[in-house]
Every structure is written in C-alpha cells, then in structure tokens.
Amino acid sequence: MKPVMTNLTSVRVVVLGSKHVGKTALIVRFLTQRYIGEYRSNIDWLYKHSVTCDDSVTEVEILDISRWSDDFLPTDGVQWADACVVIYSICDRKSFVKAHDYLDVIYRTKAPHYTPVVLLGNKRDLELGRQVSFEDGSELSTQYGCDFDEVSAADNYVRVNEAFCSLIRQVRTSQLQQSLVRQRKRSIMTVTKMLSAMFGKHSNKNVRKNTQPSCSL
Numbered sequence: 001m002k003p004v005m006t007n008l009t010s011v012r013v014v015v016l017g018s019k020h021v022g023k024t025a026l027i028v029r030f031l032t033q034r035y036i037g038e039y040r041s042n043i044d045w046l047y048k049h050s051v052t053c054d055d056s057v058t059e060v061e062i063l064d065i066s067r068w069s070d071d072f073l074p075t076d077g078v079q080w081a082d083a084c085v086v087i088y089s090i091c092d093r094k095s096f097v098k099a100h101d102y103l104d105v106i107y108r109t110k111a112p113h114y115t116p117v118v119l120l121g122n123k124r125d126l127e128l129g130r131q132v133s134f135e136d137g138s139e140l141s142t143q144y145g146c147d148f149d150e151v152s153a154a155d156n157y158v159r160v161n162e163a164f165c166s167l168i169r170q171v172r173t174s175q176l177q178q179s180l181v182r183q184r185k186r187s188i189m190t191v192t193k194m195l196s197a198m199f200g201k202h203s204n205k206n207v208r209k210n211t212q213p214s215c216s217l
C-alpha cells in the first residue's frame, strides 16, 4: 500500500542518555536502517526526516543531545519535545542510574500533561558484559508508566524501529484528538452564535417577562 502523507504537524523527539550509551547509533539506525560505529561527540544534532510508520508518512525532528555533562538536566530539550527516548547501556550500571534521573526530569517538566516516553536498554548484543538485568529495566519503566525494551543498534533494526514508531504513533493519536477537540469547539461556537443571532434577543425578553412578577390587578 502507498504511504499516506498526513497534514498533522511534525513530531519532535528528544533522545536522552549518558555518554556513549549509543544515542546517535540508535537514531541513525532508525532513520537509515544502518549501523555506523563511530560518531563525532560533543555536538547536538537535530535530525529532520520523513519516516513511514503504519503506512503513513510523518515528519520527525529528533534532537540528539551529546554535549551535556552527566550533571546537566536537559529541561529545555524536554520542554521542546512531544516525546522522549531515554537510553542506557545494559553494560553500564551508572547509565541506568542516570536514566532514572532523566525520567524524573521528564515527568517533572511535563506534568500534568501526558508525554509518550520509551526507556531503551541498548547494546543487548553485549550479553557477556551485562550489568543491568531486563527485569531492572522493566521495573523502572513500570515505575514511570512508560514503554520499555532492550535493543541493539549494532545488530537489530526491527526493535529499534518499533520503539520509535510506537512513540510517533502515540504522539500522532494525541495530536489528532487535540485537533478534533478544537474542531468540535469551533463548530459548537458557530452553532451558538447562529442560535443567538436568530433567537437571542427574543428569548432574552421572554426570560425577563417570565421572571418579573405582574403588578396588574
């Protein structure tokens, strides 16, 4: 089936995680299906791409934040985004602890609004170096009510693609609901205006007459 281009606004995703957990590798894997081993660090990249999920094409902007030190909490990037990806490496316990902080920032910055978030444990191909169990990741995601999976930018495209597409799907559904609510509000206002233009003055008079007690004997 030919992909359908929708006229919804673009979807903005911020990718957060400690240094060297594979943020850039995962983004590039999702956007190009390719795995590239080495990247220039210390630069923030904003990727703009058209991606196809569920037979429809969506414009996505993905912010890859690399320049921050581990003490910096990225509230601006979170504020900007419609959805967030939090990444840790299954071989790096510290990056998992840091993922906890990032999830905290997201929920504090976005509350009370719902924001789609996925927690990803990357480098699952390096099983021998594992420091974080699948259960730990799953438990953390349950604590924050977000999606979770373990992936590998190095050797699997399917799960990486599914994680990003699931986020995009959730944002699009919420954008669609908001636009339907706006449309409904506009049509209710139009009908209200039409009704008051047709009957407004008349009905006001009637109301006044009915509420005033009659003095005639």
Ligand SMILES: Nc1nc2c(ncn2[C@@H]2O[C@H](COP(=O)(O)OP(=O)(O)OP(=O)(O)O)[C@@H](O)[C@H]2O)c(=O)[nH]1
Residues within 6 Å of the ligand: 017, 018, 019, 020, 021, 022, 023, 024, 025, 026, 036, 037, 038, 039, 040, 041, 042, 065, 066, 122, 123, 124, 125, 126, 151, 152, 153, 154, 155
């Ligand atoms: N084995 C393995 N290595 C990976 C995987 N993903 C990334 N790497 C390697 O991990 C290192 C860091 O990857 P990057 O994508 O640069 O990580 P990053 O989080 O963007 O790093 P910074 O920009 O420095 O914060 C590179 O040497 C990658 O080749 C993976 O799934 N498996």
